[in-house]
Amino acid sequence: MFKRIDHIEIIPMNLEKNISFYTGILGFKIKLRQKVEVPPLEEIVYIELNGSVIELMKVKNPAHPPQNPWQAGLRMIALEVDDMEAAVKYLMSKGVEITWGPVTLGNSKRAEIKDPDGLSIELRQW
DSSP states (O other): OOOOOOOEEEOOSSHHHHHIIIIIITOOEEEEEEEEEETTEEEEEEEEETTEEEEEEEESSOOOOOSOTTSSSOOEEEEEOSOHHHHHHHHHHTTOOOOEEEEEETTEEEEEEEOTTOOEEEEEEO
């Protein structure tokens, strides 16, 4: 019946800044970008990384995201990396702060970064 997650939606404070981060730094590609007239929604941008899709939604006057990482609701997204050390080195060279880790937990290495609006992104190497 249910097959997979089709996409995850993110409402950024600044659409262009987030597009630049996800495409320019994390390697996502723009799959579709279109203006919409469904207030408060103004524009949608689907970005894709190896079959994983995020929908960035530009809305009029978005509310600031909560600052407590342990609240109910979406906590973070996670990206699988081939080489944690190389990923961390690359991100730091792009000015992206590593906010936690890297650490080894069980049989994986993990670290965390944040997108331009503070959404946590886990990096995970199996």
